[in-house]
Amino acid sequence: MAQLIDAIVYAIPYLMSGLGMTLLVSLIVVVLSLVAGVVLGVGLIYGPLSLRWLIRLLTDSIRGIPILVLIFAVYYGLPPLGLNLSSFWAAVLALTLFKTAQVIEYTRGAVSSIPRGQMEAAKSIGLIFGQRLRYVIFPQATRRFLPPWVNGVTDAVKGSALVSLLGVVDLMQAINQVIGRTYEPMPLYLLGAVMYFAINYSLSSLSRVLERRYAYIKE
Amino acid sequence: MTENSKRREFLKLGMGGAVLAGAAAAVALSAQKAVAQSAENSLLRTVIDRGHLIVGTGSTNAPWHFEDEAGKLVGMDITMAKILAKGLFDDETKVEFVLQDPAQRIPNIVTGKVDITIQFMTMSANRAQLVAFPRPYYVEGVSLLSSPNGKMKSFEELTAGGANTRISILQNVGAEEAVHKVLPEAQVMQIDTQANVIAALEAGRVDGAAVDLSTVKWLVARNPEKYADSGFAWESMLYGAALRQGDPDWLNFVSTTFEIAMFGNDTALYDAAFLEYFGTKVPDRKTGFPSH
Incomplete structure (x- = not known):
């Protein structure tokens, strides 16, 4: 037991920059995929037919490809097309594409679950499209969006x-x-499991706080 | 001869000389151009112009390529890269290491992500269809790691154990046969990772762990109280660097530089690494007949 603890204590300093890299990659992927996913998700619901088809094609093909294949496809497939990304950015791009496809679906699910009457009511009081989304649809959709999205964030970390x-x-x-x-x-796998758990447990705790924060609208 | 005709003769000579000189210059120029053309396509020229070498390798396998306690990339593969950099720039530090998974060793060469892969790569005829191998730099083998506190320590004791001898080995096609080749009756335990093959020995689940000869040497040199070398190796295989096909200048350069580092006049880096990572000195080189 003492030996196990010694081995773990010995290893911790060597893992710090790796831990930083994991957090950095996760952060970039989560932020980029959130922005791109919500924009494209709204496009998928309210956009013109051609755009809807395009986004549908994108999400379905990306979600149908194993993430491992996507990573190697980006890494080896882009240089012949003239885009020579470093290992870091190739990996981040592949993970972001994968996560974006998921966020598009979370957004579609959350927004289209809001009853049509809400949109119509917002129109009837004279709100323009941007205002309808901002003041009426998004506040309600957010709490439906949050639980699957936080789940997706922990997936992104892993x-x-x-x-x-x-x-x-x-x-x-x-x-x-x-x-x-x-x-x-053994000591290293144990330590790794604890570190990943610590990150993901903090995230799920944070998500509970967020969910409470957005639960003020009573149906 | 009049003064004028003398002058004419002289001018003729001068013109002839100029023509000759011009022709010679033209020949020299085109020869230079030809050299430049043949080398222009070669990685040798690209690397020299770039000013540093790009080497694909790993960071998770001692004693080949791993991070030391200071977080610096070291190992036998890393030393071979430094030997190349020294040959290219007379400066062993002019190397950029691209960390790659073993599965990327060949793809990264073929797609030009690295100039050369130096990552404990076994030379095989199959692989030689895809990449070019310079001369090998180590002869790897399978060997048996044992425990100094166990009841079977030497290869003779493991053999004498017969059907009671238990051996762990990395899960692989032909792993069982590899062990039975030298210990026909032994019980073979196939395990998922190299580190766990060794963990089984430490846990007392097996009497010997069948691992790479270099791993045995490395572990015994570092931890003689924990590991023992049973003193027998079999199934030799060649470890070599790999580079792209169709580039004889580059291939020849790497082979020659390795040859010099192992048998020639500049063996200091190779010898020091060999001693550090495998715990033994390089055998004495003989002068006279080139036997290697």
Whole structure:
């Protein structure tokens, strides 16, 4: 037991920059996919038919591709088209594409679950489209959007471990680096599990706070 | 001869000389151009012009490529990269390492992401259809790691154990046969990762762990109280760097530089790394007949 704790304490400093990388990748992916996903999600519901088809095609094809294939497709597929991204940005782009497709669906689900009458009522009092979304639809849709989205964020954190396949040293790869030197896997896997859990548990706690914050509208 | 005709003769000579000189210059120029053309397509020229070498390797496998306690990338593969940089720029630090998964070793060469892959790569005829291998820099083998506190420590003791001997090995096609080749009766336990193959030995679940010879040497040199070398290796395989096909200048340069680092006049880097990572000195080189 003392040996196990020693091995864990020994490893912690080596994992810090990896942990930072995992948080950075997750943050970029979550923020970019949130913005792109909500915009395209609204486009999917209210846009003209051609745009709706385009977005539908995008989400369905991306959601149908395993994320691993998507990562390698971006990494090896873009350079021949003249876009030579570094390992880091190739991995971030692939993860963002994947997450965006999911956020589009969360948005579509949340917004289209709001009764039509709300939109019609907002029109009848003379609100323009932007105002209808901002003051009427989004406040109600947000609390339906939050639970699946936070779930998706924890998935993004765990999924970020895939960046190590392109040689980006995230938390998982930092763990493998220490194991590669010490040949003692168990303490490191244990430590890794605790660190991922700590991140994701904080996120789900935060989500409960957010859900309470947006629960003020009574139906 | 009049003064005038003398002058004419002289001018003729001068003109002839000029023509000759011009022709010579033209020949020299086109020769230079030809050299530049043949080298222009070669990575050798690209790398020299760029001023640093881009090497694909890993960071999770001691003693080949791993981060030391200071977080610096070290290992035998890393040393081979430094040897190349020294040969190219007379400066072993002019290397950029691109960390890659073992599965990326060949794709990253083919797509030009790296100039060369140096990542404990076994040379095989299959792989040689896709990439070019310079001369090998290590002969790897399978060896048996044992525990100094266990009841079977040497290869003789493991053999004498017969059907009671338990051996762990990395899950692989032919793993069972590889062990049975030298210990025909032993019980074979196939395990998922190299680190866990060794963990099984430490936990006392097996009497010996069948791992790479270099791993045995590395672990025993670092932890003699925890691990012992049973003193037997079999199934040799060649470890080599890999680079793109169709580039004889680059291939030849790497081979020559490795050759010099292992057998020639500049062996300091190779020798020091060999001693550090495998715990033994490089055997003495013999002068005279080139036997390597």
